[in-house]
Amino acid sequence: MASLQIREALRAAIDEEMARDERVFVMGEEVGYYDGAYKVTEGLLTKYGERRVVDTPIAEAGFAGVGIGAAMCGLRPIIEFMTFNFSAVAFDQILNNAAKIRQLTGGQFTLPIVFRGPNGAAHMLSSTHSQAFESFYCGFPGVKVVSVATPYDAKGLLKSAVRDDNPIIFFESEIMYANRGEVPDEEYLIPIGKADIKRACGEASKGNIPITVITWGQGVSVALAAAELAAKEGLDCEVIDLRTLRPLDDEAVLTSVRKTNRVILVYHGWPYGGTGAELSDRIQRLAFDHLDAPVLRVCYEDVNMPYAENLEQLVLPTAQKALEALREVAYRKV
């Protein structure tokens, strides 16, 4: 086992996949000579050269499209968005080309391509640089969507993403790149589509109310912090990190909800529509008889992100907000 930062785990995944498969290449802004805006691709240019670590001008639609066209020819591009905020100008490429070409050609083409980069709010970046894109990229068929929260998951899932024959949207986070965690020395893969229980709960009893907390990405640390606070009050959280947002691991969610009968969602993203709303729908539809309380969501407020630190904190999901939601589903509201 080695202790790695998330950025190092991601780099190790890219490095290993590039070493094992000549068709894998990295493309994006500053991925080469600059060593990556967040240093995920540091050292890869030196090791693999300009052919396989390709710096681009500022042209997201252009290089996303080039990646798609290359994938159709059998290459396996890893396209880095410096942040997913910039992917907005490449949205057409992902929505209308990456996600649809296989379908509208009757399966003539395979698109093994990964679009990766940081997603969601970081710290005081204001409204255009603080957006969570899950709702957009989970909102249409033809792609898989992954969001990682630990170095272990980051490496195992990125390797799986590179080997997957579908277009993958792979979400990371600026403020989590330096987070450390244990990563095995030997090679491993984590299957796409499987959630992970980051904190298990006990049985219900007089002094112990189990509650399911569904989360992903940056939400995971918020949920775990809330779980620690809640534990002091007899609220016992089962924190489920979805890790893959499309396809959703319904079984992991429903198994937990059927056990705890209470559920909150903690995530970065707006409340209107999207992944949290989809989860709420599935839970009420597929586990209606098991619910003792409405499904609550702790996410962004429905406003554009302000710059000022105090205002940003008010908009973001926090452990304190999650704690209040936990109390509410346990009918402990004070």
Next chain:
Amino acid sequence: MSRDTALQTEASLPDADAPPKPDAPPDADAPPKPDVNSDDARSPEQLQRLYTQMLRIRRFEETAARAYTQGKISGFLHLYIGQEAIAVATADLMIPGDRVVTTYRDHGFAIALGCDAGACMAELYGKATGLVGGVGGSMHFFAKDKGLWGGYAIVGSHVPVAAGHAFASKYNQDGKVTLCFLGEGAMHIGATAEGMNLAGLWRLPIVFVIENNMYAMGTPLRRQSPVEDLTTRAAGWALAADRFVVDDVVDTRARLAEAVEHARHHNRPALVELLTYRFRGHSMSDPGKYRTKEEVEQWRSRDPLHHCEVQLLEAGMTEQELEAIDNEVIAEMDAAAEFADESPLPEPEHRFRNNLVEDV
């Protein structure tokens, strides 16, 4: 409108003197390509073949238009009538592995590249036997094995994708060329500029061909672009440039061949503007009221299909012989329509296929 000189390549480039790439490995199964610059380029045999191919596209489109008015085809139907020479000339320049990437006005390329007319028609009918099984329709003809790589319906969106095919060719050093067709209306959207810039920056083996049919739907070029000559933009992307009127299929082939040659052997992507005209509206629902009868007639008088017919007559073919060709082509397209008509609809389960690789 036409420049007398052909491909403009004199712009200075960082590595303009890079050694030419070796020829692509010969493909034993490939039919021999005509030498587009030889004395034989305009032989009666070649002219007759080119004429027949153009006529097949025209009769296919007319048959489709008829089926549309009969309610057998729905959705959008953009006809290639008037522009056939471009697809037919292009097909002669391709070696196996080369790719055509084009717009939603894609039927002509499918026919020119050897797709079965019945499968093409069945696609328009939304039938299981269609080119892509009835899921794409008119705007999304794809036949990978024939070199037809789409069939794209978001204007300009395919330009970076085509550059990606050329990127893969460079990555793999496979000697293949991508030919990316776009309307003049696609010259004003961002994806086009980004794709062409990357192609020029990385010297990808690609030829961008603007089929300037003078109107983006109903908007004439003068209301789209401040500059009429769209190849003026090529210099900024270090693309070789050429611009000419498409009124003769043999000349069109020879001029395009230069650009393909430079892309294949000299790492030199190109932007070629073809001045052409669609004789029908933008799509079947467009009566084309924004154009004068005189203008349409003027362009009709330069119809490359008709021009080829005149040359064949001058070369000694008889009206009867031409009529026999036409009858044969009409019979082929009637059979295509009959095949489409009688083909089954896709199975209901078909909608679940191919959204992801796992969906078989």
